[in-house]
Amino acid sequence: MRKNILYAQSGGPTAVINASAGGVISEAQKLGIGRVFAGINGIEGILNENLRDVTQLSQEDVRLLQHTPGAAFGSCRYKLAEFDKAPDVYRKISEIFQKYDIGCFFYNGGNDSMDTCCKIARYFAETNTPCQVIGIPKTIDNDLAETDHCPGFGSAAKYIATAIHEIALDTASYPKGKVTVVEIMGRDAGWLAASSIVANHCGAGPDLIYLPEKPFDIDAFAEDVKKVYGKKHRCLVAVAEGIKDEQGNYLTVYQGKDTFNHVQMGGTAYRVAKLLEERGFKTRAVELNLPQRCAAHLMSRTDRNEAIKSGKEAVRQFTKGATNCMIAIKRTYVNGKYRAKYFAVPLENVANAVKHVPSRYILPHGQISSDLLPYILPLMEGTVPQRYSNGIPHYFKSDITD
């Protein structure tokens, strides 16, 4: 049996993706599994044999890694073609895995990365390659199927709810305020935009919230804004970046495409604000932007811990012989207290699937049902104390940062 394992990161980083890396490394150290390699820049670096031996990473470095945003081992947006389109790529992967005696490949990413995992696992099965493949979930978007929620979401939701609560207090300052349009990440699924209701629950948040799951009707929206403004002399609007009009066109201005042929978002708040200006409103556009996925100074303790445990569970599933699977989280309540359990789900069920916000939570007139709160709140619970140096958090520095 092959002795070593290979861990790599893929897709957009989150505040806690490195916590999962730490979980994999520390569990492998604890169980005395052979050598632990990190693939630099995901499958793209692995194909260039860009591997680092992290077996001996110190406890202090693992601890620091688990507090650090970004993808410490580098990420990629590499689209793995089907076997018949690129047989050489699959053979190259096999060769490198054999050379480094890799018994399990852990890929930490979202649904595109799970598609890559799935293809590699299928190829290994067909070629009787003695290497397991296990996906570790990661996405702020919370849109992976088969799991109650995804590591990365809780911290992003905590940042978003906090930022929009602070913005609500700030924009309440003027007697005659503007319509402030805040853009929140989420191309297909509105979990992050929906999580801004936590700020309302705390006394000051968005008056109106719009998700990609329901068509965005600009005239109905302008009516909703008018009503709020008439009452409060200001209006705070949260829009998911991926909202679409009745014809299914994104409202965003900039519409480049990435390697997965996904539309690249950005500029939705500016576009929505402009539509309101044309209707006579004074506006301000705010994009919460990258801090949503990298504000590790405000990470959720629950989310961070679950990211670590997902990594650890992946290593345990390897020792049990699991393959072609992703670690998923099941929510339970013990004496009314939230608990997470970890299990493995088939990669086929996850790859390329998208879990949307159920329509029962999306009410008319830009309202989100508070019934969603019991789902979101436990995932945002707790803070992670950071060590500060020179007034800012002290983070792990990997060589990719140079």
Add this chain to the structure above:
Amino acid sequence: MRKNILYAQSGGPTAVINASAGGVISEAQKLGIGRVFAGINGIEGILNENLRDVTQLSQEDVRLLQHTPGAAFGSCRYKLAEFDKAPDVYRKISEIFQKYDIGCFFYNGGNDSMDTCCKIARYFAETNTPCQVIGIPKTIDNDLAETDHCPGFGSAAKYIATAIHEIALDTASYPKGKVTVVEIMGRDAGWLAASSIVANHCGAGPDLIYLPEKPFDIDAFAEDVKKVYGKKHRCLVAVAEGIKDEQGNYLTVYQGKDTFNHVQMGGTAYRVAKLLEERGFKTRAVELNLPQRCAAHLMSRTDRNEAIKSGKEAVRQFTKGATNCMIAIKRTYVNGKYRAKYFAVPLENVANAVKHVPSRYILPHGQISSDLLPYILPLMEGTVPQRYSNGIPHYFKSDITD
């Protein structure tokens, strides 16, 4: 002698403006000064006799207030005309102050607000009105004259340096990255953009930084970007929102004007990114936006404490009979340790003046001298533990938030 005092807030909020409010209220309570009124929405609300008696604000509420972003008593952007243009307004102010037996007016704001203070103080002197006028400094921009620095700056700098450090780690994730252009507040003075060098000092920050103090040459800039990109395969750029071209035109897209005839900023990062796209670069624009002035979850303890002490000092200056002055901060070092001292400066020296980043700190090719670090670092020092509820910070709720 008149017994009561009146405190009001003006201009854009900061993370710590309410800390100064708390300082005024608690010091007045301690010294047993008559009644303490808060003017709602600054001079605009005062003219409508919109005053709240906050004499009895509980210790717990004062504590909470001192942790809360926004302008808890409401702000305004009211431009007070010269006396000969609006004598009725001045007489109205006098009447209301007499009615409420106001012996001192404390106005918490930036250089425009100090202009308002100055005009009122001059009118009171000329009319022998027995009411003192004392300004309390507040601005994230750090551009007030006569004071070493301004309450509000340290917290904004802490947020900006943290966010850009996290963005630097995040954007280092891909093997072939983009040029990320981060827009930082600062219309005339580049103190906030300059403070992003703290992230560099901590190992990951902007490669290039541009301030409003020096003309922005797009071709030279593109050359600088090209050099960095050639070496690192990515480039992180920090631009102040107020950068101007050689002809003195703002680079920003949107150029409305506010009541003070200042150009309203925003969109500078998008504009700069677009100029780079036209030159063949792949870019991402990020505006740090409102969180820069309201991210109280990350306030600097030094800044928060100095904001409180500025408020307290203002009350003490009142008891000493001072008027037509603003509280200023002098920096001293005791056994090498940073200390702040408080004193009063004439309002005439502050009103409408702007303190720029000295040109010796602004180096060619988008570089900022690390000699600026000893000035910035002490102001960002320390964190303020927030109480969390429902996963987000618990803040003071005033009736203006309704």
